[in-house]
Amino acid sequence: MLSSSSSVRVSVRRADLPARLRDETSDLHHAVELRMGLPESVRSRGDYSRLLARLFAVHSAIETRLDAPSWSEEWRAIGLELVDHQRASLLRDDLHNLGVSQIPPPALAPELTTFGQALGCLYVVEGSAVGGRVLAPAIQTILGRVPTAFLDGETRGHPHPWQATLTALRRFEDGHGDGDDVILGARITFRMFGHNVARSTWTTAA
Numbered sequence: 001m002l003s004s005s006s007s008v009r010v011s012v013r014r015a016d017l018p019a020r021l022r023d024e025t026s027d028l029h030h031a032v033e034l035r036m037g038l039p040e041s042v043r044s045r046g047d048y049s050r051l052l053a054r055l056f057a058v059h060s061a062i063e064t065r066l067d068a069p070s071w072s073e074e075w076r077a078i079g080l081e082l083v084d085h086q087r088a089s090l091l092r093d094d095l096h097n098l099g100v101s102q103i104p105p106p107a108l109a110p111e112l113t114t115f116g117q118a119l120g121c122l123y124v125v126e127g128s129a130v131g132g133r134v135l136a137p138a139i140q141t142i143l144g145r146v147p148t149a150f151l152d153g154e155t156r157g158h159p160h161p162w163q164a165t166l167t168a169l170r171r172f173e174d175g176h177g178d179g180d181d182v183i184l185g186a187r188i189t190f191r192m193f194g195h196n197v198a199r200s201t202w203t204t205a206a
């Protein structure tokens, strides 16, 4: 038992930005998971091809937006090379290997107005790659052998891109960047995914 003269130092550590992002966007992660219903909503190669086509439209729009010349110095300042985080080309490869010749146009880009919001968007995009690695074998179990370069990300040197994103988020915060703005960008991006990849737009499953 502590004597009355003992002083107990309680240090309350504030959650860092990656932890805040996870907590403060978990509602939208859950919503998007429900909206996509994966992996059960993929019943055929046609479903899978349409899903990848929708994802191509989303990723190509986001990649172009994040690559805005006005942000290029800021990506570098927090140690990121955008090219290491771009996956639309993997979607293009998978679609090609599935025999899909018509590549869809980009979706409407998310409305990101600051670099902090762009960083929140990148968090969502890289986080979805973490989830994708879980989905790749589940899709193979349903469909048999199908191209999964996008979902399994084998060529990307996992887990480097995700670790680099977390490090960059901490650097941004250490440099007094606005964490609330990053969370806003993540929330905008989750909603953009939700609008564009709802299962009703690609699956034939009931």
Ligand code: HEM
Pocket: 018, 021, 022, 029, 032, 033, 034, 036, 037, 038, 039, 123, 124, 125, 126, 127, 128, 129, 130, 131, 132, 134, 135, 189, 190, 193
């Ligand atoms: C239905 C499909 C999805 C499933 C089953 C799924 C599942 C998962 C899983 C298992 C993780 C890893 C958790 C961990 O290892 O700690 C994860 C992380 C994540 N996913 Fe998803 N995901 C799905 C779709 C998405 C989509 C479409 C997005 C983006 C719009 C997304 C964004 C994220 C983010 C940001 C994280 C990182 C969370 C964090 O640790 O901060 N996920 N997801």
